[in-house]
Amino acid sequence: MADRPTTAAAYRALLGAQLRAQTQYRFSFALDTAASALITLLDVVSVLVLFRVTPALAGFSFTDSLLIAGLANAAFQLCDMCVGNIDTMREYIRTGRFDAVLLRPLRVLPQLVFGDFSPRRIGRAAQALVVLVVALSLADVTWTPARTVLVVIAPLSGAVIFGAVFVAGSTTAFWFVESGEFANAFTYGGRDFTIYPVGIYPGWFRAVFAYSLGFAFVAYFPGLALLGRPDPLGTPGFLPWCSPLVAVLAATAAALVWRVGVRHYRSTGS
Amino acid sequence: MGTVSTVLSPPALRTGMALAGAGFRRWATYRQAMLAGAFTNTVFGFLRTSVMLAVAAGAGGVAAGYRGPQLATYVWVGQGLLAVVQLWGWTELSDRVRTGDVQSDLLRPVHPVLSYLAADLGRAAFALCSRFVLPMVVGLIAFDLYLPHRPATYPLFLLSMLFATVVSFGVRYLVNLTAFWLLDIRGVIMAWLLCSNALTGMYFPIAFLPGWAQAVLWYATPFPSILQAPVDVVVERGTAGHQATVLAVQGCWAAVMLAAAVVVQRRAERRLVVQGG
Numbered sequence: 001m002a003d004r005p006t007t008a009a010a011y012r013a014l015l016g017a018q019l020r021a022q023t024q025y026r027f028s029f030a031l032d033t034a035a036s037a038l039i040t041l042l043d044v045v046s047v048l049v050l051f052r053v054t055p056a057l058a059g060f061s062f063t064d065s066l067l068i069a070g071l072a073n074a075a076f077q078l079c080d081m082c083v084g085n086i087d088t089m090r091e092y093i094r095t096g097r098f099d100a101v102l103l104r105p106l107r108v109l110p111q112l113v114f115g116d117f118s119p120r121r122i123g124r125a126a127q128a129l130v131v132l133v134v135a136l137s138l139a140d141v142t143w144t145p146a147r148t149v150l151v152v153i154a155p156l157s158g159a160v161i162f163g164a165v166f167v168a169g170s171t172t173a174f175w176f177v178e179s180g181e182f183a184n185a186f187t188y189g190g191r192d193f194t195i196y197p198v199g200i201y202p203g204w205f206r207a208v209f210a211y212s213l214g215f216a217f218v219a220y221f222p223g224l225a226l227l228g229r230p231d232p233l234g235t236p237g238f239l240p241w242c243s244p245l246v247a248v249l250a251a252t253a254a255a256l257v258w259r260v261g262v263r264h265y266r267s268t269g270s
Numbered sequence: 271m272g273t274v275s276t277v278l279s280p281p282a283l284r285t286g287m288a289l290a291g292a293g294f295r296r297w298a299t300y301r302q303a304m305l306a307g308a309f310t311n312t313v314f315g316f317l318r319t320s321v322m323l324a325v326a327a328g329a330g331g332v333a334a335g336y337r338g339p340q341l342a343t344y345v346w347v348g349q350g351l352l353a354v355v356q357l358w359g360w361t362e363l364s365d366r367v368r369t370g371d372v373q374s375d376l377l378r379p380v381h382p383v384l385s386y387l388a389a390d391l392g393r394a395a396f397a398l399c400s401r402f403v404l405p406m407v408v409g410l411i412a413f414d415l416y417l418p419h420r421p422a423t424y425p426l427f428l429l430s431m432l433f434a435t436v437v438s439f440g441v442r443y444l445v446n447l448t449a450f451w452l453l454d455i456r457g458v459i460m461a462w463l464l465c466s467n468a469l470t471g472m473y474f475p476i477a478f479l480p481g482w483a484q485a486v487l488w489y490a491t492p493f494p495s496i497l498q499a500p501v502d503v504v505v506e507r508g509t510a511g512h513q514a515t516v517l518a519v520q521g522c523w524a525a526v527m528l529a530a531a532v533v534v535q536r537r538a539e540r541r542l543v544v545q546g547g
């Protein structure tokens with residue numbers, strides 16, 4: 001019965017220790033916060049820069065593209081806030097520190113997430129939501145009850161899809177210890193992919209990223225539904241509303257891969 | 271005191287070559303990581319080329335003076351160069367400052383800036399043979415890339431890559447040296463990450479920015495010299511005269527960054543506190 005409060009206290013202690021450690025070096029902390037706030041804006045800034053030299057991207061105007069970029073950014077930052085740390089897992093595996101994680105009487109995934117938490121991630125996510133609100137106010141959206149629900153659900157399901165890719169990607173380190181940046185192709189690559197209308201990508205590349213990995217459901221399809229535009233690529237009209245379903249599927253698949261990966265783990269030793 | 275003649279003396283050059291060779295072999299050991307990195311660069315090559323070609327199509331064929339194939343080359347050369355100039359993730363020196371290991375660098379008879387530079391050039395040579403070539407081959411097969419028309423462009427491109435590596439090394443070295451004052455350089459690394467993404471030509475060509483911003487970046491900061499410069503040389507942007515100007519700007523920045531590294535190193539040594547015990 002006393003089990004639950006103790007677990008929560010353990011996570012609180014992990015989080016508190018991280019916060020204290022990172023605020024020890026004040027100058028570094030301040031610079032870190034400021035620079036990472038600007039980096040979060042970079043995706044949206046690059047859309048602005050590209051539209052300085054072109055009036056449209058694959059038939060999408062500036063405000064339409066900005067809405068897609070805003071949705072993608074909000075989803076990515078929400079995901080990064082929660083599970084972005086999983087990125088460091090390959091270091092845990094390579095150095096053998098993962099042994100210590102497995103030995104503690106806490107669940108593995110939450111430990112990794114809370115053990116390296118940076119408070120600036122909350123700020124980043126908040127900033128991304130502000131950008132999304134600005135993009136929504138600029139875009140030509142006719143609000144209906146269904147679209148109001150969608151605009152809340154879309155960043156959340158997008159974040160779950162990104163989270164699934166992050167978790168599944170991190171498991172490659174269980175099999176290939178020096179897998180290095182391999183997973184980045186799909187995590188950060190996925191972020192870049194979702195910023196733009198999927199029509200700009202060549203056919204097979206689109207088939208892999210947009211439909212097989214589900215990245216079209218992060219921002220492109222919800223964006224179409226919000227704008228009330230049919231897909232210029234001619235996909236069925238119900239797809240733009242399917243993001244939550246895809247998120248559930250992605251999360252289930254990632255959970256399975258993670259479980260297999262952890263069982264497969266053999267310490268690297270040193 | 272004839273520093274330049276000391277650096278260029280035969281024994282010093284031999285030491286430099288030996289350090290460069292060691293740098294090459296050290297990085298050649300991690301083949302799996304190299305392949306993983308090249309794979310990621312290739313995926314990003316596809317992503318960014320798609321964006322750039324859509325921009326060129328939207329702009330009616332020419333965007334800020336670049337045609338479609340030139341933009342495609344910009345993307346693939348950029349992805350290959352990332353590893354050659356090692357834009358991200360070098361904290362070796364600052365880690366050594368934090369742990370106190372840096373003291374053994376200071377005891378060696380070779381100046382630390384030179385020994386790190388030599389090792390870095392060796393690393394860049396390996397990256398050129400692996401991380402640069404692999405994505406380039408894929409890019410050449412998958413897209414219509416712009417290839418230089420003037421034969422002189424090839425050697426000039428090599429020179430431009432050398433300058434770019436030296437400028438990048440200088441910036442990274444200075445970023446790492448801040449550890450002597452700050453110990454925790456997470457914030458400085460983040461600031462460099464921001465500059466390296468937004469201001470080197472990584473995220474978008476510098477020419478997409480307003481004219482005044484371009485001038486400020488090219489002449490008042492070292493950032494475009496790291497990535498945009500070699501790309502502009504290889505896609506033959508402008509005349510041969512423009513190519514020469516780009517190389518001259520890069521050469522100046524390489525000299526400035528190395529000089530700055532030496533000066534700051536001297537000041538940093540006075541701050542040295544050896545940790546641990």
